[in-house]
Amino acid sequence: MSDGSNREHRLLLIAALSSVATALILIAAKTVAWLMTGSVSMLASLVDSVMDSLASLINFVAIRYSLVPADEEHRFGHGKAEALAGLGQAIFIAGSSIFLIHQSVLKLMDPTPIEASMVGIGVMVVSIALTFGLLMIQRYVVKQTGSTAIEADSLHYLSDLAVNVGIIAVLAVSSFGWLWLDGAVGLLIALFILRSAWHIASESSQLLLDREMPADVRNRIGAIVASHPDALGFHDLRTRQSGRTCFIQLHLDMDQNLTLRVAHDLADSIESGIKQAFPGADVIIHLDPVAVGPRVPVEPPPKH
Template sequence: MDDAEQSRFARASWVNVLGNAAKIVVEGAVGLAFGSVALLADAAHSIADLVASIVVLIWGQARFKDPDATHPHGHSRIEPLTALFVGVAIALLGINLLYESVQGLLADEFAQFSYLLLGALAFAIADMYAVYWYTKRVNEDLGSTALSALATDCLNDIYTSLAVVAGVLGVLLGYPLLDPLAGALVSVLVVYQGVSIGRENVSYLVGAAPSDEQRAAVRETIQSHPDVQGVHDLVVFYDGTVLEVEAHAEVDGGLPLREAHDVESELVDMLRAEEDVGDAHVHLDPSGVGEWKDAEENN
């Protein structure tokens, strides 16, 4: 990763921090002024988003560090760890918002309607769409799971704000219970979003296997080399957000050492060029020996 990419990552993170801060101030102030549970829930959701954005800003840039003595394979797992923190924070806040919404349903006092409520929501939707658009645009080349989590959160913020609009319109039309009901809906969506982000990034952290299609593509790449006669003991797993490949390729046992070395280097380069593959380790074996651990995988 070069300095330009790190700078773009930092700018996108800052845009998320400032965008969420602005949403919190506007929705929080108006929600408090008119007692809207739904608007306060939407603003509180953005507090978790703000914390998540700050965490991505601080921790997320570790992905750009080169391997060192303490992290010989690089720092790629820091990013899914950051995104996992985002997901957990969002889910916990959603549970709290659901509790507050239920309390609002049981309360005797409801929100007072004001067009400022709709104005604050219009600002929130426009604000989050701008942040979403910018984050997605920056992340097209970076492929950051942390920025992807923030962009998804921005998009979900728009949906939750639309739900709050329905609650505020309910207050206008004489159905004040719609305000805490909208808050409850927002809360459920927030919890679902947090759990989804968490599950995805746990798979990166525990070294989960990729899809069958990705594994098949790796095998096909190895077998496409003209000197490879078979593949066995193929292992493909996530190391952070990228794939690690370990494989034994079968070649003619009579190949001179220098030619065998060239074949191995070519295979590693071919695999590293594959989408989502970060590193590859290839061991060459003479074909026809038939003593492999995974003999059924040959050819």
């Protein structure tokens, strides 16, 4: 395994373990705060953190499995384990949002005062600081590795920042008698979490279904092919993403009169250019001979 791959593996494991550790710390702190305040918004945040911990554990297992090299039974590697992890996250997150919708509606129907609001505010401030630190780690790892599972986890923690700010606002104004606000914010958080679950499920499903990579990726591949004068064109371009590996296949048109050596070198040059643009890509190029008419020499302009 190359040094670059070892570094990617270390970064992925660090991000996954950091996510698990952060979620467990927040669960402990928010449990105490919820028991002291009785706030349904705090309960929503606690349930969200429990879902985060389960999702992070799923991520950790999936990432460890996705890093297993390709073998006889999995010739394309194990990268799709990350997409499966994202789908599992979506299911857990959707379940938590349904539970929170139920609790929030009950709170709206029978609002009760919030106790020890300053304790809850303190826990939320700590939660924001820890979440922000984790997001910085995850963003760096996603930029370096392109991990689908870490990106899905990061998306959910990003939404937590807005949620925590909302809970602080609820706890701060609870002393003014706005008891209905606790249930209303809890309901908004639940709907926000449900939206995140839909987004993660949609992205993960598309990866499992081998969706084509974005148009800008395909255009970049076309520009690399066009930069070689002996390449007459290409067709049947197919792309897909599996974990951190993108698979690229295309048919390359070239003059049928080229020697095998020249044709092979041309394909190798284009393949190298694509791999340079997309490190770690698995590239397959099929050569198609094309009949090219004789070249007509260009006569020099007449002298005056």
